[in-house]
Amino acid sequence: MNYKEVAAKILKAVGGDENVEHLEHCSTRLRFNLIDNSKVKVKDLENIPEVIGVKQNVQCQVIIGNAVVEVYDEVKKLISDKGTSVNNNKEKRKIGAIVLDFVISVFQPLIPAIAGGGILKSLLMLLNMLGILSNTTSTYKILNFVGDAPLYFLPLLVAITTANKMKVNPLVAVSAVAALLTPNLAKMLGDGTLFFNIPVQNINYAYQVFPAILCVLLYSQLEKFFNKISPKVIRSFFVPMMSLLITVPITLLVLGPIGYNFGQGFAGVILFVFGKFGWIAVAILAAFLPFMVVTGMHKAMIPYVITSLGQSGRELIYNAASLAHNISEAGGCFAVSIRTKDKALRSTAVSAGISALFGITEPALYGVTILHKRVLYGVMIGAFTGGAFLGVQAVEAYVAVGPGIASLSMFISETLPNNLMNAIMGLGVSFVASFIAVSVLWKEEAPSKEAEKVENNKEKFNAPLEGELIPLSEVKDEVFSNKLMGEGFAIIPSKGELYAPIDGTIEMIFETKHSLAMKSEEGTEILFHVGLDTVNLKGKYFNPEVSVGKSVKKGDLLLSFDLDKIIAEGFDPVTATIITNRPDAKIGTVESKKVTKKDNVFEIN
Structure with a gap:
């Protein structure tokens, strides 16, 4: 699998890097939080052979399978800074979708650490049960501490994921939550303590989730507020200082107890359901x-x-x-x-x-x-x-x-x-x-006659230009060379004439005349793109010989263009022929050679 090519196709189909607000992955899926879900081209995603499936709800989920990590890494490389910028034109979403999006963004990234630590602890218990490693040994206890760490310090992990979701400083967010876990503070809470003569509830914040979330949500609002009012010269220390100064006491007095009690009630409801049913x-x-x-x-x-x-x-x-x-x-x-x-x-x-x-x-x-x-x-x-x-x-x-x-x-x-x-x-x-x-x-589904006809049919394409036939991979444009628009071939023309490579109908002529599309009688859509960046010529030197809707036969002249003047203007005249709607087709090998409009150069099944 060409991970870079797959990543580029996926990113294009979800609306480009500028439409990506947040990206993460699970064991098989890329999970996109998008600025505008309407920009997603689901059919284009589904037509990518390496994509198993696509689901859209709160997130746009692209199912890859076992290669999801490699594809994720390539997509991340392609996402520019503008993919994480604030866009004031976000589509309005229902409150339920926003909440679910927040929950997934905060909790989903926690799973690998928690799962890793948990499996380690369960394996230690197995070794103890088998008599291989006693739970009284220091080795067992140290490894058990390692396995327990993700859950014990769960508030810190939650602080990081929540801060990332809220797009605030994660280190300051962790510092605010870490204050709740400091041993000396825990001892003070256990002994009973006051803050400005206000009693502070004794809560063990280790293993807790919701107090940390509420703490970071408050911090995120304070950080934005102090960033607005703080002079730039002191912002680097003033904003975190003031945010911590307010966030931690309010969490200890109000938000911490609320989050703790909510967590207890939340788990209690589920256990009640189990106990009841x-x-x-x-x-x-x-x-x-x-x-x-x-x-x-x-x-x-x-x-x-x-x-x-x-x-x-x-x-x-x-x-x-x-x-x-x-x-x-x-x-x-x-x-x-x-x-x-x-x-x-x-x-x-x-x-x-x-x-x-x-x-x-x-x-x-x-x-x-x-x-x-x-x-x-x-x-x-x-x-x-x-x-x-x-x-x-x-x-x-x-x-x-x-x-x-x-x-x-x-x-x-x-x-x-x-x-x-x-x-x-x-x-x-x-x-x-x-x-x-x-x-x-189970009942076997018999293939339809139409499906059999499509499967057994082979289309043969002649060269649409005279010149040197080359593979798409040699075209000096990543859109074509990486086959982002589809399979096909390219020709370096020796003559300024574009011919129909197969019988069909003209579907589109681009307004700058350098590109047009047709559909074969079998339904195959073919795009012709004359030259690289020739859109900048704005139609100069191009003369279409057909109109949209016209039926054409193999070898008919579709477009005339002044090859010498296009080259003189500094443009590469290489012409790409792309099959845009047959990603599942079996395509014959394209070998470099001189061709005329009578040469068969391309076949698909």
Whole structure:
């Protein structure tokens, strides 16, 4: 995969770097917060072969798969400073969308650190259970401290993500929250203390999320205020000093207790739901997770999971439901791989099924499940069945990570010896139930005659100009050489005439006459672009010989241009021919050679 080329195509399709407000990624998706969602060209994104799927709600989510990190790195390189600038023309969004966007931006980046530390702790417990490393040794305790650090210092991590979202100084934000965690202050709070004769509530801010969020939200407003009124000569120290001076006391007196009590109540509501409805809550959540993951709404559960783990060290609903769903996706895919006669679908189902076994469900969801409603029904049946079993057994999770075979250690418990075994049994129930359901429900979809006609048809293109044929990669323009607009070829013309390479109809003539487009009788759209940067000639030296809507035959003259004068003006005359609507077509090799309008130079299936 050419990551740079893929990144450039994606960035163009989401409206360019100037439309990107924030970019992050999860295990399989690029997640764009955009200034104007209406600029997204969903079809262009879906036509990129390396893109598995596209979903738009609060964020524009581009599903890449296992190569998401590499593509993310390339997109980040292409985003200029103006991509993070403030734009006063932002589209108005509903309050619910804004809140969800904020939640995802703050909590999503926390997952790798929390998951890494949590898995480390669960592996240590496994080593202790096996008698390999005792929990009384200093080595065990030190490593356990390492694993516990992301949750213990969760307020600091939240301060960073919140500051990044609010676009304020993250180091000052961390300093404000760090004040709440200082050992001496914690001791004072424990002993009982006053601030200007006002009692300060004794709260242990370690492991807490919401006090830190409220603290940074207040700081962000104070920073903006003091930046406006502060003289520039003292701004570097005056703004952070005044912000800290106000933020920390107000957090200790007001915001901290509010955030702490909200967190307690938030987790309490979820536990109440589980206590009230028991296993049925896990089963229903598992069954509906395919829809939640597709829309990205499952991310709304992250605050609950992180809060629950921070406060009680365990989580009862979401991870169990996710395990049932993930493994059901795998079971469904493997059933499809056995039942289908479509070789391409079988290959996709096998690879997606393996990925789902390890907790990554997007390839299965977008490559198999949502494309076949019978598979979706089977997966939901499997997820509900597995979720019911896990709910009845009250399986607890101790790490925030996508449940799968590789992360089963997240269910290891020192106090519940059967917890891991119940999780493994739930995994088996989910897989078998989904496999059987999809096997029974599956029905092969016969390809339509129209699809067969398109698949078997081959179009042959003659050279549209006389001159030297070269591959697009040799054109000195990244738009063409990186094939951002599509596949094709280029010709360095020896004569100023452009001919129709195939029978079709003229679709467009650009106002500066240097570019026009046609559609073949089979529906293939072809764009001709004469010269590089020749738009600056504003139509000079170009004379169209056809009009929009006119039918043309192979070899008909489409455009005359004065080649010598274009070269004399300092423009490169190389002409690109681009196929703009057939990204899935198989394209013959283009070799450099001299051609005339009678030479066949290009074929697509």
